[in-house]
Amino acid sequence: MLRTNSSLSPSDFDQLNQSLLYLHVEELKEITVQLHISDKGAKGAIIAHILHFLQSGEELALPKFPAVSCAKKGVVPPLSPKSLILRGAYKNDFATLLFFKSLIGERFHFTAFGIDWLNERWLQGNPPTYQEFADMWIAETERRSHEKAAPK
Numbered sequence: 001m002l003r004t005n006s007s008l009s010p011s012d013f014d015q016l017n018q019s020l021l022y023l024h025v026e027e028l029k030e031i032t033v034q035l036h037i038s039d040k041g042a043k044g045a046i047i048a049h050i051l052h053f054l055q056s057g058e059e060l061a062l063p064k065f066p067a068v069s070c071a072k073k074g075v076v077p078p079l080s081p082k083s084l085i086l087r088g089a090y091k092n093d094f095a096t097l098l099f100f101k102s103l104i105g106e107r108f109h110f111t112a113f114g115i116d117w118l119n120e121r122w123l124q125g126n127p128p129t130y131q132e133f134a135d136m137w138i139a140e141t142e143r144r145s146h147e148k149a150a151p152k
Helices: 011-019 025-035 043-056 094-105 112-123 131-144
Strands: none
Touching: 011 043, 025 043, 094 131, 112 131
């Protein structure tokens, strides 16, 4: 069983962080069960929960999305460039894919950096429009064609 250790040196902490990155989500969730902490969120969030708990002995609170970022239950806004992308209404489905291809072009595909960007905007209480997402996706794809993306 893993135990908390607030005396981890910075190099030990970095090494642990690197080691956790190589685990599968199911393996990370097994660690959270052993530590009796939440296993909610994506892989990066689970790693952050584990590291925070091992460093501090306290469970990391899950981020709360402001109501302005969230769709009302059962209400699906239309796919249009000026519509806000609201958490709970955004779907990685075929209709959304075709819509983004109409805004961006055939090279569009769903990406992790796109989902991360949406989550950041939702947490800030500033949901983007579909056009803003398309502009970000084009700019980020162009940037990544010249520079290697930093690992998460």
